[in-house]
Amino acid sequence: MPIAPIAFGPLLADLDARGLRRRRRVVRQAEGEAADIELDGRASIDFCSNDYLGLSTHPRVVEALAAAAYVHGAGARASHLVTGHQTEHEAIECELAAWTGRERAILFSTGYMANLGLAAALAGRDDTVYGDCLNHASLIDGGRLSRAVIRVFPHADAAALDAQLQAQSSGRALVLTDGVFSMDGDLAPLPELAAVCLRRGAFLAVDDAHGLGVIGATGRGALEHFGLGEREVPALVGTLGKAFGSFGAFVAGSAELIETLVQRARTYIYTTALPAPVAAAARAALAVSIDEPWRRERVLALTRRFRERATTAGLPLADSATPIQPVMLGGAGTAVQASEALLERGFYVAAIRPPTVPDETSRLRVTLSAAHREADVDALVDAIATILAPR
Numbered sequence: 001m002p003i004a005p006i007a008f009g010p011l012l013a014d015l016d017a018r019g020l021r022r023r024r025r026v027v028r029q030a031e032g033e034a035a036d037i038e039l040d041g042r043a044s045i046d047f048c049s050n051d052y053l054g055l056s057t058h059p060r061v062v063e064a065l066a067a068a069a070y071v072h073g074a075g076a077r078a079s080h081l082v083t084g085h086q087t088e089h090e091a092i093e094c095e096l097a098a099w100t101g102r103e104r105a106i107l108f109s110t111g112y113m114a115n116l117g118l119a120a121a122l123a124g125r126d127d128t129v130y131g132d133c134l135n136h137a138s139l140i141d142g143g144r145l146s147r148a149v150i151r152v153f154p155h156a157d158a159a160a161l162d163a164q165l166q167a168q169s170s171g172r173a174l175v176l177t178d179g180v181f182s183m184d185g186d187l188a189p190l191p192e193l194a195a196v197c198l199r200r201g202a203f204l205a206v207d208d209a210h211g212l213g214v215i216g217a218t219g220r221g222a223l224e225h226f227g228l229g230e231r232e233v234p235a236l237v238g239t240l241g242k243a244f245g246s247f248g249a250f251v252a253g254s255a256e257l258i259e260t261l262v263q264r265a266r267t268y269i270y271t272t273a274l275p276a277p278v279a280a281a282a283r284a285a286l287a288v289s290i291d292e293p294w295r296r297e298r299v300l301a302l303t304r305r306f307r308e309r310a311t312t313a314g315l316p317l318a319d320s321a322t323p324i325q326p327v328m329l330g331g332a333g334t335a336v337q338a339s340e341a342l343l344e345r346g347f348y349v350a351a352i353r354p355p356t357v358p359d360e361t362s363r364l365r366v367t368l369s370a371a372h373r374e375a376d377v378d379a380l381v382d383a384i385a386t387i388l389a390p391r
């Protein structure tokens with residue numbers, strides 16, 4: 001058989017036919033709050049970023065980035081294990097370890113890389129990796145990269161996980177779950193998952209990209225919310241590009257776990273360290289999140305406000321108490337049309353479609369931020385209600 005060409009036309013035509021072609025929009029920060037943007041040159045309010053605390057434009061964060069650039073330069077010049085591990089990286093690792101109450105933390109350039117590195121470092125061909133069916137793509141891809149046997153359990157179903165673990169007859173078991181599910185906003189049943197893992201001898205890693213900084217009495221995420229520690233959840237993944245408004249990610253855990261990742265995580269070893277100014281910005285953001293707890297209280301108050309008004313307006317909300325508030329619309333075309341109609345009214349809410357979410361569960365993924373005004377939230381609910389009202 002001759003080698004087939006890689007033909008782009010049919011690939012793209014297929015996406016068009018299924019209404020799944022995605023489009024990038026050019027964003028520019030506008031005057032005002034972090035959520036005030038220009039989108040393709042037009043003034044909009046951003047209701048789909050992950051900047052939950054509004055820290056991406058916070059003066060302390062921006063000034064830390066600029067100041068560190070003058071001291072350390074723009075780039076880290078090498079990977080961490082060569083000459084790229086700079087003082088800002090070391091400092092943020094120590095601060096994240098202290099903040100999460102773990103012995104050590106390791107900094108990755110992105111959450112995607114953290115999850116790939118973690119899964120492939122801890123599991124191999126003879127092992128089994130378990131994951132919730134709604135896990136983030138980076139956890140799914142991490143499992144695949146490890147070459148372990150993959151078992152997917154129904155969403156938030158600890159009993160199903162238990163049954164799957166019981167059936168495993170050899171090798172190690174690694175269980176991966178989002179803490180707060182990125183497209184749904186609900187929390188994983190971490191106490192139940194942890195109890196199953198402890199009973200069966202499985203290792204539990206929780207990716208709390210959307211919980212850290214936002215939920216828990218002091219913003220320490222889903223684990224704090226449930227009162228869980230290192231015994232129950234030995235590996236905690238966090239990102240710095242969401243509530244911390246900057247960039248990067250980390251894994252926190254025991255000194256032995258982190259040393260294992262330093263030695264074995266290929267997405268840590270074989271890549272240039274993230275720029276020191278970025279680490280400095282993330283350090284400042286972590287400090288601001290601690291110094292200004294009103295930001296967390298505000299985003300949660302705005303979330304409650306959105307839910308109350310949206311419920312009154314009859315919007316099809318998902319069962320979420322976090323700033324991720326999906327409006328469930330079903331078909332991809334419906335979600336895209338709603339997103340475009342909102343854009344015309346000055347609100348940017350992305351339509352989330354397959355393969356990011358299962359078929360027929362396309363949605364508007366509304367996210368709230370401390371950088372929103374009450375009036376913005378009210379106007380968004382009114383606009384969605386108008387757009388979805390039967391004509």
Ligand SMILES: Cc1ncc(COP(=O)(O)O)c(C=O)c1O
Pocket residue numbers: 109110111112113115136138178182207209210239240241248249
């Ligand atoms: C649950 C979860 N984990 C990991 C990531 C990846 O993080 P990053 O954007 O830093 O690569 C995301 C989102 O992007 C996410 O939602």
